[in-house]
Amino acid sequence: MSALPSHGAGAPLPSGTAAADADYAGFVVHLRRQVGIDLDQYKRRQMERRIRAFADRRGVATLAEYAEVLRAEPDELNALLDRITINVSQLFRNPEQWVRLGEQLVPDLVTTGNGRIRAWSAGCSFGAEAYSLAATVKEVAPTARIDIRASDIDQRILAAAGRGEFTSDDARTAPPELLERHFEALPGNGWRANRSLLASVHFHHEDLLATRPAPGSFDLVLCRNVVIYFTPEAREDVHARLAASLRPGGYFVIGSTERIAQPLDELGLEIAYPFVYRKVT
Ligand SMILES: C[S@@+](CC[C@H](N)C(=O)[O-])C[C@H]1O[C@@H](n2cnc3c(N)ncnc32)[C@H](O)[C@@H]1O
Missing domain, CATH: 3.40.50.150 (Vaccinia Virus protein VP39)
Structure with a gap:
């Protein structure tokens, strides 16, 4: 059973709350185990915002639910990794x-x-x-x-x-x-x-x-x-x-x-x- 208070599907956790913090911390552990990326080493606010916005497309209320989606759908995992890594570049940039x-x-x-x-x-x-x-x-x-x-x-x-x-x-x-x-x-x-x-x-x-x-x-x-x-x-x-x-x-x-x-x-x-x-x- 989840230790998080229950929220209706599609109603995201209010940010900055203890529940949202715990949800994000759990997701960091999940992603480290699943793909080896350590999100704790990245600036928290912008990373969390980016991930939650991306997860919202799937109508999930928590990142714990989104982790289940990632476990089941390799394409979704790849799409998320694309979003996280920010590959913007160009020839002779600057x-x-x-x-x-x-x-x-x-x-x-x-x-x-x-x-x-x-x-x-x-x-x-x-x-x-x-x-x-x-x-x-x-x-x-x-x-x-x-x-x-x-x-x-x-x-x-x-x-x-x-x-x-x-x-x-x-x-x-x-x-x-x-x-x-x-x-x-x-x-x-x-x-x-x-x-x-x-x-x-x-x-x-x-x-x-x-x-x-x-x-x-x-x-x-x-x-x-x-x-x-x-x-x-x-x-x-x-x-x-x-x-x-x-x-x-x-x-x-x-x-x-x-x-x-x-x-x-x-x-x-x-x-x-x-x-x-x-x-x-
Ligand atoms: C914005 S691009 C910069 C590309 C190029 N250096 C440039 O300036 O045009 C940032 C790149 O860093 C990579 N990156 C992010 N975290 C990384 C990590 N922990 N180890 C290696 N590469 C990482 C991303 O996957 C992405 O391709």
């Missing part, structure tokens, strides 16, 4: 960061890394960031050896990422000459990464909240528009592990609405450019 990468970071990394760049697109969504990086490196350092690890918690989006296909809208801020040189126009509309880009990017299913990358194993880490959904504690923890994964002289690029909250010297970082940090030690 163009000024790509100018910086092309003009400063990549040439510097090629020099200090003896012609090799090991990069990580952490929270890569459908791959736009990883392929934008591959195209940028091919453009400014065509002989560099480039290996891009791209990872995300969302398995369905990773399947799409591997195809390297983008709509014209995904490419709306991409420099036209880079599109022409490194992507193939798809019949009708859109672009596909060319073979050379496809071969440079390797996708992995990975939870950033749990992964422990080897220290010093990357020259460049991009983690943009991912930790904004995490609690402050989870965000700091992820930033610390990503910083530790860089070799001295490597760069850490964050989203252009973000900041690293903890003291930089604790992470061995210094500010290199706006939203770009350099690993010092």
Whole structure:
């Protein structure tokens, strides 16, 4: 029997009450068991609002009832995961960061890394960031050896990422000459990464909240528009592990609405450019 007070079907629990808190806490446990995602590490208010609004479509009054729906319906579970993970991205998102990468970071990394760049697109969504990086490196350092690890918690989006296909809208801020040189126009509309880009990017299913990358194993880490959904504690923890994964002289690029909250010297970082940090030690 449920410990929650009973509500008529379709009458959602009043938010902010002890019953709603317990209902959400139970749902967090359920989702952790069912798919391994730990919602406690994400900002509670916006996550709860998003999940309850999504569950409402099914006419359920509680998340406990919604958990039963998820147990029985894999399609509903996938649809919810899509809603939770927020896969918004685009090629060359925040163009000024790509100018910086092309003009400063990549040439510097090629020099200090003896012609090799090991990069990580952490929270890569459908791959736009990883392929934008591959195209940028091919453009400014065509002989560099480039290996891009791209990872995300969302398995369905990773399947799409591997195809390297983008709509014209995904490419709306991409420099036209880079599109022409490194992507193939798809019949009708859109672009596909060319073979050379496809071969440079390797996708992995990975939870950033749990992964422990080897220290010093990357020259460049991009983690943009991912930790904004995490609690402050989870965000700091992820930033610390990503910083530790860089070799001295490597760069850490964050989203252009973000900041690293903890003291930089604790992470061995210094500010290199706006939203770009350099690993010092
Ligand atoms: C808004 S997209 C950002 C994509 C890209 N970095 C960009 O800036 O365009 C956020 C991505 O983070 C992923 N994500 C959320 N939580 C994650 C986690 N715990 N581990 C790995 N990826 C996660 C989501 O699945 C989603 O694809």
